[in-house]
Amino acid sequence: MKKYNVAVVGATGLVGRTFLKVLAEYDFPINNLVLYASKRSAGKKVEFKGKEYTIVELTHDAFDDIDIALFSAGGSVSKEYCPIAEAKGAIVIDNSSAWRMDDNCALIVPEINIEDAYQKSNIIANPNCSTIQSVLPLKPLQDKFGLKRVVYTTYQSVSGSGQKGVNDLIRCKNGESPEFYPHDISKTCIPEIDEFLNNGYTKEEMKMVNETRKILHMDNLLVSATCIRVPVEACHGVMIQVELEKEFTLDEVKDALNNYPGIILYDDGKNHIYPNSIVAANQDNVYVGRIRRDLSCDNGILLYSVADNIRKGAASNAVQIAMALDIDKCKK
Ligand SMILES: NC(=O)c1ccc[n+]([C@@H]2O[C@H](COP(=O)([O-])OP(=O)(O)OC[C@H]3O[C@@H](n4cnc5c(N)ncnc54)[C@H](OP(=O)(O)O)[C@@H]3O)[C@@H](O)[C@H]2O)c1
Structure with missing residues (x-):
């Protein structure tokens, strides 16, 4: 070789x-x-x-x-x-x-x-860590049903900020003042990742928007994002609301996700089985669960993905x- x-x-x-x-x-x-x-x-x-x-x-x-x-x-x-x-x-x-x-x-x-x-x-x-774990579950849905509109909400761990972020969480947990984040990350989620832009979004949010369009080859996909830093050391979570072009059954959606490489379907809420940092840490697959119809629109589906941001991200x-x-x- x-x-x-x-x-x-x-x-x-x-x-x-x-x-x-x-x-x-x-x-x-x-x-x-x-x-x-x-x-x-x-x-x-x-x-x-x-x-x-x-x-x-x-x-x-x-x-x-x-x-x-x-x-x-x-x-x-x-x-x-x-x-x-x-x-x-x-x-x-x-x-x-x-x-x-x-x-x-x-x-x-x-x-x-x-x-x-x-x-x-x-x-x-x-790509950006949160983008990777979002486009992976979107791709089989795009292939099978077509994408119309996507809304992301992220729950991003402090390791996404590198060693400085991890150190700040430890420092704040020990009762010291933050030196990296603008607030005490041990006591609050922070809806600010990277710099704020004039349109009210942060750079991290616009990265997710623009990178999703580029990877999926859909320059005009309707997509927006809100990115939130959470007091967790490892793995990011992304809530993905997606409106599909075609009608679907939940079984068809689950099948499409289950058969796509890099995705683990982890979706049995009644038994407390859903994507989380504990199961996804040190893994290279993207865990997807909490799959259900979006009650607020036609052909809408809600999914939650978790992946190790330092590894798959x-x-x-x-x-x-x-x-x-x-x-x-x-x-x-
Ligand atoms: N953390 C994540 O989840 C994540 C995910 C996706 C992408 N990324 C990207 O990956 C990159 C690194 O992130 P990280 O989380 O690993 O950060 P990190 O823990 O802060 O590490 C930064 C690394 O860059 C080196 N470095 C800094 N300035 C340098 C210079 N002038 N010349 C050569 N090396 C230099 C540092 O070396 P020293 O030891 O000499 O300081 C260190 O090895 C960033 O671009 C980040 O956006 C991070």
């Missing part, structure tokens, strides 16, 4: 550390592994598959002889360094929002649209893209 030279950028972060875990679990065929972070972490030692690696400071001299570069070091690092990695011949899979809406870059959930990767530049974007989705790609087909 062919082996690849792999770089991980942001290797010391929440997503970066999970990249290493997932690469090992999936037994990704690695020849040489290079781990980058900022000057702060340069020299630190990290273990991968029983071997010790030293963190290297990311500079413009990076990415020599790299086949695949996995980025998770924030938008400004990705803006600056993804083109450098690409110019040196690497296929880049980026977890930040820097390239997602760039027309030249594919935005991929591998179960849905891996083919998009071959029509674009070699910078491939990984970030690291695992990116590694799954790398596994699903025909790498030689990408290289131009």
